[in-house]
Amino acid sequence: xxxxxxxxxxxxxxxxxxxxxxxxxxxxxxxxxxxxxxxxxxxxxxxxxxxxxxxxxxxxxxxxxxxxxxxxxxxxxxxxxxxxxxxxxxxxxxxxxxxxxxxxxxxxxxxxxxxxxxxxxxxxxxxxxxxxxxxxxxxxxxxxxxxxxxxxxxxxxxxxxxxxxxxxxxxxxxxxxxxxxxxxxxxxxxxxxxxxxxxxxxxxxxxxxxxxxxxxxxxxxxxxxxxxxxxxxxxxxxxxxxxxxxxxxxxxxxxxxxxxxxxxxxxxxxxxxxxxxxxxxxxxxxxxxxxxxxxxxxx
Amino acid sequence: xxxxxxxxxxxxxxxxxxxxxxxxxxxxxxxxxxxxxxxxxxxxxxxxxxxxxxxxxxxxxxxxxxxxxxxxxxxxxxxxxxxxxxxxxxxxxxxxxxxxxxxxxxxxxxxxxxxxxxxxxxxxxxxxxxxxxxxxxxxxxxxxxxxxxxxxxxxxxxxxxxxxxxxxxxxxxxxxxxxxxxxxxxxxxxxxxxxxxxxxxxxxxxxxxxxxxxxxxxxxxxxxxxxxxxxxxxxxxxxxxxxxxxxxxxxxxxxxxxxxxxxxxxxxxxxxxxxxxxxxxxxxxxxxxxxxxxxxxxxxxxxxxxxxxxxxxxxxxxxxxxxxxxxxxxxxxxxxxxxxxxxxxxxxx
Numbered sequence: 001x002x003x004x005x006x007x008x009x010x011x012x013x014x015x016x017x018x019x020x021x022x023x024x025x026x027x028x029x030x031x032x033x034x035x036x037x038x039x040x041x042x043x044x045x046x047x048x049x050x051x052x053x054x055x056x057x058x059x060x061x062x063x064x065x066x067x068x069x070x071x072x073x074x075x076x077x078x079x080x081x082x083x084x085x086x087x088x089x090x091x092x093x094x095x096x097x098x099x100x101x102x103x104x105x106x107x108x109x110x111x112x113x114x115x116x117x118x119x120x121x122x123x124x125x126x127x128x129x130x131x132x133x134x135x136x137x138x139x140x141x142x143x144x145x146x147x148x149x150x151x152x153x154x155x156x157x158x159x160x161x162x163x164x165x166x167x168x169x170x171x172x173x174x175x176x177x178x179x180x181x182x183x184x185x186x187x188x189x190x191x192x193x194x195x196x197x198x199x200x201x202x203x204x205x206x207x208x209x210x211x212x213x214x215x216x217x218x219x220x221x222x223x224x225x226x227x228x229x230x231x232x233x234x235x236x237x238x239x240x241x242x243x244x245x246x247x248x249x250x251x252x253x254x255x256x257x258x259x260x261x262x263x264x265x266x267x268x269x270x271x272x273x274x275x276x277x278x279x280x281x282x283x284x285x286x287x288x289x290x291x292x293x294x295x296x297x298x299x
Numbered sequence: 300x301x302x303x304x305x306x307x308x309x310x311x312x313x314x315x316x317x318x319x320x321x322x323x324x325x326x327x328x329x330x331x332x333x334x335x336x337x338x339x340x341x342x343x344x345x346x347x348x349x350x351x352x353x354x355x356x357x358x359x360x361x362x363x364x365x366x367x368x369x370x371x372x373x374x375x376x377x378x379x380x381x382x383x384x385x386x387x388x389x390x391x392x393x394x395x396x397x398x399x400x401x402x403x404x405x406x407x408x409x410x411x412x413x414x415x416x417x418x419x420x421x422x423x424x425x426x427x428x429x430x431x432x433x434x435x436x437x438x439x440x441x442x443x444x445x446x447x448x449x450x451x452x453x454x455x456x457x458x459x460x461x462x463x464x465x466x467x468x469x470x471x472x473x474x475x476x477x478x479x480x481x482x483x484x485x486x487x488x489x490x491x492x493x494x495x496x497x498x499x500x501x502x503x504x505x506x507x508x509x510x511x512x513x514x515x516x517x518x519x520x521x522x523x524x525x526x527x528x529x530x531x532x533x534x535x536x537x538x539x540x541x542x543x544x545x546x547x548x549x550x551x552x553x554x555x556x557x558x559x560x561x562x563x564x565x566x567x568x569x570x571x572x573x574x575x576x577x578x579x580x581x582x583x584x585x586x587x588x589x590x591x592x593x594x595x596x597x598x599x600x601x602x603x604x605x606x607x608x609x610x611x612x613x614x615x616x617x618x619x620x621x622x623x624x625x626x627x628x629x630x631x632x633x634x635x636x637x638x639x640x641x642x643x644x645x646x647x648x
Contacts, residue, residue, distance in 0.1 A: 244373075244376070244377025244380060244445075244447075245377070245443070245445050246377060246378065246445050246446060246447035247377055247380045247447060248447075251380060251381060254381075255380075255381075255384040258384065258388060259388075262388060262391060262392075266391075266395060269395075269399060273399070273402050273403075276402075276403070277402075
């Protein structure tokens with residue numbers, strides 16, 4: 001079993017094994033997950049899966065450790081400085097977008113940060129809000145009582161045209177990002193105390209978390225694109241003036257359906273291959289053959 | 300400044316055709332030259348480390364077009380909407396075929412990807428040729444500066460042209476044959492054994508088709524696009540470009556007979572470069588000829604602001620130095636013939 005402390009020879013053997021002999025399979029796993037936090041959650045999740053099912057436990061521990069330690073750093077970096085910087089960019093350059101993202105309809109000094117709540121665009125208010133007072137002002141301008149402009153201060157033509165969707169995608173992204181920090185930091189602390197590999201609940205958590213970075217990433221992308229509306233280049237070129245005037249809607253449908261089909265097929269194949277790689281495990285003595293594929297497909 | 304950028308874009312497109320051309324060609328002949336799994340892995344290994352880098356030249360050329368000739372970019376990308384999307388799908392399919400193939404060894408897995416790899420490469424080579432044909436023939440631009448071409452109409456050179464008509468199909472077939480020859484010479488140079496022999500033979504056979512079609516397409520082009528004739532009569536020095544193409548194509552046959560694999564491949568590069576520069580020289584100053592010459596987009600009407608172009612030139616040069624360094628490094632690292640072990644996954648390991 002794994003012991004905490006400095007067992008140098010063991011560490012070295014681990015390192016050599018993982019980085020030398022099995023670089024290929026590791027690389028392949030990594031290649032399929034180019035994004036930082038995705039890496040970490042997938043690494044940790046696969047490792048947790050191995051530990052919980054009690055196989056490849058040697059690799060399971062290595063994967064969990066690598067995923068958690070790098071992931072904790074990546075999750076925090078995502079909040080500060082990158083997330084913070086991006087938030088400020090929006091606040092300074094796209095004021096209506098910030099208001100819509102936060103569900104802030106009226107201008108306020110000491111604007112609150114809405115944790116949950118449902119925007120009612122017609123009545124211009126946030127239903128069932130759960131808010132942290134003054135927080136939005138502080139995060140944006142580093143002053144508790146700073147004035148933040150609400151949507152009502154801008155002409156409705158400047159409003160993003162899908163306010164609820166924008167609000168929710170932003171909150172999904174930020175909410176998940178916060179959960180990532182909590183999970184990763186907690187796991188890192190457990191590791192520090194040498195209890196990570198025995199905490200089944202944490203391993204479960206890491207395994208279940210694997211899809212969430214993908215959702216957060218997509219939600220973030222949606223936030224950027226929806227938030228920019230009705231502009232293509234903010235303040236310079238409207239989305240309406242960017243369309244191709246001669247491309248008929250029927251042709252656009254054709255390509256949209258084509259892309260959807262293409263991505264569906266690729267996604268299914270991708271899941272199949274990933275599942276297969278995980279199922280085969282990093283054991284070097286085992287090479288994939290056609291029998292494996294049949295057995296796996298039948299399972 | 301516009302003319303400089305016109306040639307810079309032309310150079311980038313030529314680089315794309317030379318580099319991605321051989322891996323498209325290798326794909327198009329994949330099923331013909333490689334029969335067993337080991338042979339197919341040889342073909343894939345020959346392009347494995349470079350094919351995706353080569354495709355970046357297309358993206359870079361598109362980006363440069365957007366930067367230097369925004370009007371042309373807006374007009375062409377909406378006018379060629381359908382073929383561009385189809386090309387994109389084919390590129391995705393091709394990339395997926397190369398990447399997915401070696402994950403499973405099975406009688407139903409790799410043949411599927413081999414087929415898709417071959418088919419998508421074949422169609423891409425053809426479509427790129429047809430695209431070039433469209434640009435030379437001219438598109439139905441009107442006073443708004445926009446147009447839209449369906450994939451085909453009546454296959455004639457009327458006012459309402461489609462992407463495919465007899466002329467663009469002819470150019471497409473020439474492009475396919477030329478890239479099959481180009482790819483064949485690449486595979487010939489990079490492999491050994493059966494694949495090497497088959498690729499050499501195939502390139503040799505394709506040569507006759509390329510030579511015949513080159514003559515035919517050139518003759519037809521002079522009739523279809525009056526600008527070409529005008530340019531070559533005004534500046535006879537421009538005949539250097541077609542001369543390069545002729546020397547290249549002659550060189551391919553000569554070197555193939557002498558069994559110098561490297562020189563044959565480089566002669567093929569010279570042929571492609573000569574053909575492309577001839578076209579570029581022929582249509583200048585038009586960047587997108589219209590069926591009605593009044594509405595043609597020219598370097599002057601399509602170019603971006605002079606200040607931006609000047610600043611861009613500095614960055615272009617810096618970027619090119621980086622790219623040239625990278626390309627040299629990669630091709631040197633993977634120089635020589637590929638070796639595929641019985642149990643190896645093809646490339647990278």
